[in-house]
Amino acid sequence: MKEQRLNIAVVGTGYFSQFHYDAWGRLPVKIKGVCSLASTEAKTVANQFEGCKAFTDFKRMLDETEPELLDIIVQPSKQPAIVKAAIERKINVICQKPFTETRDQAMELVEFADANKVLLAVHENFRFQPWHLEIKKLIQKGILGDPYQITFRMRPGDGRGEQAYLDRQPYFQTMRRFLIHETAIHLIDVFRFYFGEIDSVTADLRRLNSNIAGEDAAIIVFNFKSGVCGLFDGNRLSDHIAADKRRTMGEMLIEGSNGSIRLNGDGDIFFRTNGENDERQIDYPWDNIGFAGDSVYNYQKHVLDHISEGTRLYNSGKEYLKNIEIEELVYLSNEKNKKVIIK
Numbered sequence: 121m122k123e124q125r126l127n128i129a130v131v132g133t134g135y136f137s138q139f140h141y142d143a144w145g146r147l148p149v150k151i152k153g154v155c156s157l158a159s160t161e162a163k164t165v166a167n168q169f170e171g172c173k174a175f176t177d178f179k180r181m182l183d184e185t186e187p188e189l190l191d192i193i194v195q196p197s198k199q200p201a202i203v204k205a206a207i208e209r210k211i212n213v214i215c216q217k218p219f220t221e222t223r224d225q226a227m228e229l230v231e232f233a234d235a236n237k238v239l240l241a242v243h244e245n246f247r248f249q250p251w252h253l254e255i256k257k258l259i260q261k262g263i264l265g266d267p268y269q270i271t272f273r274m275r276p277g278d279g280r281g282e283q284a285y286l287d288r289q290p291y292f293q294t295m296r297r298f299l300i301h302e303t304a305i306h307l308i309d310v311f312r313f314y315f316g317e318i319d320s321v322t323a324d325l326r327r328l329n330s331n332i333a334g335e336d337a338a339i340i341v342f343n344f345k346s347g348v349c350g351l352f353d354g355n356r357l358s359d360h361i362a363a364d365k366r367r368t369m370g371e372m373l374i375e376g377s378n379g380s381i382r383l384n385g386d387g388d389i390f391f392r393t394n395g396e397n398d399e400r401q402i403d404y405p406w407d408n409i410g411f412a413g414d415s416v417y418n419y420q421k422h423v424l425d426h427i428s429e430g431t432r433l434y435n436s437g438k439e440y441l442k443n444i445e446i447e448e449l450v451y452l453s454n455e456k457n458k459k460v461i462i463k
Contacts, residue, residue, distance in 0.1 A: 129153040132193030133161040143417035152185035212239035230437040240437035246306040247313040248418035250406035264376025274370040277359025298334025323453040
């Protein structure tokens with residue numbers, strides 16, 4: 121029996137879109153249209169897929185191709201108009217993060233999607249990276265005993281000097297809210313994936329590179345309702361030991377009453393029992409393709425499985441609002457220089 125292919129369309133041909141198109145090319149979909157203001161880029165991408173047309177007007181693309189799902193891979197300021205146009209046409213949506221520029225914009229789109237009974241998912245792929253999926257399994261098996269603390273040291277090393285980010289995502293330089301809104305939101309989601317809801321945050325944000333508009337370093341303490349404590353230590357100027365500094369974006373340590381789990385920059389996982397000096401490496405399968413262990417593919421497949429089989433969907437727009445709320449309170453904590461309780 122031939123596998124049924126979902127008709128989709130895509131808006132965006134920037135740096136990160138390459139990972140989306142690669143994943144869609146390996147999934148049971150038919151890309152009917154690609155839209156970009158850069159017409160040459162739209163044509164170049166469209167030519168890679170049989171029967172795919174290039175557009176510079178997203179509304180025209182939606183009307184002519186009538187997709188069942190729209191994948192939006194553009195910066196936050198451009199998202200609301202595109203999301204609304206899809207919802208008005210009853211087209212399901214996956215939208216890249218950061219999801220909009222403000223919490224109010226995000227809430228408006230979520231409410232609009234709900235009112236029109238349209239699927240709105242946020243493409244948050246970090247929790248779908250294979251090392252995070254494996255560590256979640258280890259935690260569920262009880263290998264840590266009672267978990268105490270999680271620490272993530274984000275060190276991509278790509279934020280130094282006048283040329284920071286210009287070769288990949290130049291709009292990073294002008295984002296007034298940068299490290300938390302664009303990057304640490306990933307770890308907020310991962311922390312919640314591991315240990316549930318967060319009930320307070322204490323944040324100290326800094327800007328180290330004077331050539332950019334927003335913060336690029338931060339220390340944030342998260343307290344979980346479960347009693348676990350989380351520490352996010354982020355600095356985009358410093359790096360860490362890894363063949364690919366962007367694979368894991370840093371190093372992680374999770375400690376508990378029985379021992380600790382360590383993730384290094386190459387995606388290797390280690391466990392050490394309390395009282396011992398030797399670690400043992402945890403063997404687990406993953407493919408070094410796509411972005412960060414094929415996490416983009418994993419999330420896009422996850423959404424397709426939900427559409428076709430009704431499986432549980434993670435990071436729906438409504439669910440993702442919690443991450444955005446925590447992000448807002450991180451900025452508030454830094455502004456007020458105090459601990460903020462999440463109600």
